[in-house]
Amino acid sequence: MIQPVRLEHRSVIAVSGPDRDAFLNGILTLSVASLGPDTMGYGALLNPQGKVISDMFLTRRDDAILIDCPAAVASRVVERLNLMKLRAAVSVGVRPELAVTAFRGLPDPRASDAPARAIGETSVTGDIGAYHAARIRACLPEQGTDFSAEEVFPADINMDMLGGVDFRKGCFIGQEVVSRMKRRSTARRRTLRVQMSAAQAAPAALKAGEEEIGTLTSVSGLAGLARVRIDRLEEAVTGGRVIRAGEASVTCDRPEWMADELSALARAKEARHDAGR
Numbered sequence: 338m339i340q341p342v343r344l345e346h347r348s349v350i351a352v353s354g355p356d357r358d359a360f361l362n363g364i365l366t367l368s369v370a371s372l373g374p375d376t377m378g379y380g381a382l383l384n385p386q387g388k389v390i391s392d393m394f395l396t397r398r399d400d401a402i403l404i405d406c407p408a409a410v411a412s413r414v415v416e417r418l419n420l421m422k423l424r425a426a427v428s429v430g431v432r433p434e435l436a437v438t439a440f441r442g443l444p445d446p447r448a449s450d451a452p453a454r455a456i457g458e459t460s461v462t463g464d465i466g467a468y469h470a471a472r473i474r475a476c477l478p479e480q481g482t483d484f485s486a487e488e489v490f491p492a493d494i495n496m497d498m499l500g501g502v503d504f505r506k507g508c509f510i511g512q513e514v515v516s517r518m519k520r521r522s523t524a525r526r527r528t529l530r531v532q533m534s535a536a537q538a539a540p541a542a543l544k545a546g547e548e549e550i551g552t553l554t555s556v557s558g559l560a561g562l563a564r565v566r567i568d569r570l571e572e573a574v575t576g577g578r579v580i581r582a583g584e585a586s587v588t589c590d591r592p593e594w595m596a597d598e599l600s601a602l603a604r605a606k607e608a609r610h611d612a613g614r
Contacts, residue, residue, distance in 0.1 A: 339440045339452075339471075342463025346481055347437040348411035349456055352418065353401040354427035361402060364421060365393070366491065366515075368506040372397055377443040377454065379501045381491060382414055387514030388487045389494070390417065392480050392501070394454060396443065403456050405437045407480045434458060439468045447499040448475045470557040476530045476590070482539075483528065483554035483562055491515055492524035493564055498594065522601035526551070527567050529592070533559045533585040541582040545573030553582040563587070567595060568602055 352361060362369040367380025378395040391414050394405040406414055411431055418429045435456055440463070442455025452471045469479070478484060478494040491502050497519065504516060518524050531543075536559065543551040543563050550573060551565030563582075570589060573580060580587045 339467050340463045341438050341441045341461045342465055342468050343459055343461050344437040344439055344468065346408055347405055348408040349432045349435040349437065350404040350406060350411060350415055350429065351401045351432045352404065352427055352429050356425040357402050357427050360422060360425045360427050362506065363508055364418070364510055366502045366509050367395065368503040369395065369402065372402070375443065377446050379446045379499065381496060381501060382417065383491070383509070383511030383515070384487055385511060387490055387511035387518070389484070389489055389491060390414065390486050392496070396456060398456070403432070403435070405454065405456055409481055410486050413486070447477055447501070451475045451477055466557070469555065473530065473555060473557045473560050473562055476528065476562065478528050478562055479555065483564070490518065490524070492518060493526045493528065495528050522605040525566050525568055525602060526564055527598070528562055528564050530590040531561050531563045532588045533561060533582065535585040537583045537585040543580060543582050543587060545569070545578040545580050548573070550580070553587070563589065565589060567598060571599055
């Protein structure tokens with residue numbers, strides 16, 4: 338039995354008021370309307386260019402929606418939401434008395450093998466290494482470790498595959514860019530689980546010969562996550578080139594979805610080539 342662990346790198350924001358659902362639903366990538374009292378939603382606040390300012394988990398509590406987000410960007414999220422609320426009847430603020438705990442609470446909506454999460458008052462400590470090992474096994478990138486604010490698009494961290502982007506609910510900030518990338522199959526970077534032959538600290542460049550094909554972003558033992566150009570990875574594997582991070586050789590997982598993604602990229606490339614003739 339893994340002991341619960343407080344995620345010190347996460348903070349809690351509360352959004353209350355009668356307009357809270359409609360307000361958040363028009364801004365965030367997830368559908369707030371489907372959020373029940375015993376469920377957790379996963380999504381993000383994007384900038385207008387479609388990059389992730391903050392990933393987040395939402396849950397409903399009494400008369401508020403609680404947001405579990407990276408502590409490093411919590412004040413920025415509050416500032417953005419307050420700037421955008423205009424005349425909406427909402428109140429937004431950090432709740433410093435509340436903490437995020439892993440290995441207890443509600444199921445993580447991203448994956449069945451991810452640690453459960455809870456928001457509440459807590460004094461537990463636990464082993465943060467166990468949390469990172471579990472999320473790496475489940476191939477779940479963590480903001481602050483695997484990516485920084487306004488560095489990646491949702492597809493780079495598989496957010497669109499993890500239920501974090503609702504393309505059917507209507508508008509959200511950055512929707513035009515993210516929807517276009519999906520429609521035109523231009524998302525080349527994906528996060529993959531990797532195995533290494535020897536210990537290697539992250540971050541580190543992932544190389545196939547002299548060509549850089551991605552970045553090792555986090556590690557737990559000899560396992561890790563890497564953000565990879567999957568088209569370059571495929572060329573390297575097909576060409577028999579060894580992939581390395583530092584002195585360690587690296588093997589990247591090949592998820593079931595990768596063949597379809599590569600086929601879509603190839604079709605998009607061919608279409609662009611034909612259009613340029």
